Amino acid sequence: MFVSEGTVEEWRHMCDMNFVALCLCAKLAVQSMRKLNVDDGHIININSISGHRVPPTRVVHFYSGKEFAVGAITEGLRREPRDLKSHIRATKIRPGLVETEMAYVVDPERAKTLYCSIKTLQADDIADAIIFP
Structure with a gap:
């Protein structure tokens, strides 16, 4: 915005x-x-x-x-x-770029282009970091 x-x-x-x-x-x-x-x-x-x-x-x-x-x-x-x-x-x-479903809802084409062009974190990566023993 x-x-x-x-x-x-x-x-x-x-x-x-x-x-x-x-x-x-x-x-x-x-x-x-x-x-x-x-x-x-x-x-x-x-x-x-x-x-x-x-x-x-x-x-x-x-x-x-x-x-x-x-x-x-x-x-x-x-x-x-x-x-x-x-x-x-x-x-x-504060993770870097995380691939989220929300991005696909907001602008599916832009999300697809972005996420295909670079390696991003996944939500599970963040969850794993939080619950790391």
């Missing part, structure tokens, strides 16, 4: 789905862990490498801004347990 062409409704929808929902899930996870006396829980937020650098493609500038916000909130969440005297951890994982 171009920042200069996006609507407030589109921005809110993207932020609600990808940022506010993440914050709510993290809040509920911490509350649940504390209620159940889980002191060594781990919250893992997966967001895009676009939250570390803004790609040159204009269409993802707003997306990158949202991803930067996810990174910042995860960093804040990582620091909160010190104040709460807890050992609950928070981690952000």
